[in-house]
Amino acid sequence: MTSFGDGNGSSYIGVGGDFANVLDHNDYLALVDSTDTAGVVLRAHLILEDFLNIWCSKTSGSEDLFKGPFIGFRSKLSIAQNLGLDSKIFEVLDRFNKIRNSYSHNRRYTLEQSRLDALILLVDDLHISENLLPCKDFSIYIGKTDTATGKNIERNYKYEDADLNKKIIIVFMVLVLKLLSWMQSEFERKGINYTIISDFLEK
Incomplete structure (x- = not known):
């Protein structure tokens, strides 16, 4: 199960169902464990692309919409926009894609703080869920069981202390989390069937 903190250390949510592929616990453990910034950006980018796949598939009613020749992220993003993707979400995903391209095309590239701050402003400006804190006040919680010892390992990261x-x-x-919340609302508004499995944990 993938868990997300609310910034206060009090509650967490695990998500599955139709969204299980974009919220695979192993992906988030790999992200947190990675020491390679390019690897972090590329993995995150792939997960965001899967969100586009879900949106386009559900709104078009076609499971095989992108079957066949390769279709890049930017093209999928444009298709998603044509299928009703919010313009502000489009802007955030387009900005993240440009950061990903910087890492893909220059192995010595390092994300500038100013560019990260610009991305944060766009993410914070997505007023989708009133319960979510701004990025710089948010924390993430990762919990797993050590296979060798059987002990639970818990890690909590706050933006202010993070590398x-x-x-x-x-x-x-x-x-x-904002994409997840927005897509659920839009699917319900459009009468599109989807499944989601949520587990709330108290800490």
């Missing part, structure tokens, strides 16, 4: 990798992950996870 660049963790800051990117925190901003990305706030975006994921």
Whole structure:
């Protein structure tokens, strides 16, 4: 189960169902464990692309919409916009895609703080869920069981104490929660069937 903190250390949510592929616990453990910033950005980018796949599939009613020749992220983003993706979400995902391209095309690239701050402003400006804190006040919680010892391992990360990798992950996870909330609302408004499995844990 993937868990997300509310910034106060009091509650967490695990999500599955139709969204299980974009909220696979192993992906988030790999993100947090990674020491490679490019790897963090690329994995996060792939997860965001899966959100586009879900949106386009559900709104078009076609499970095979992108079957066949390769369709890049930017093209999928444009298709998603044509299928009703919110313009502010489009802008955030387009900005993240440009950051991803910087890492893909320059192995010595390092994300500038000014560019990260600009992304944070866009994510924070997505007024989708009133319960979510701004990126810089948010924290993430990761829990897993050590297979060797059987002991539970818990880690909590706050933006203010984080290195660049963790800051990117925190901003990305706030975006994921907002995408999840927005898509659920839109699917319900449009009468589109979907499944979601949620587990709330008290800490």
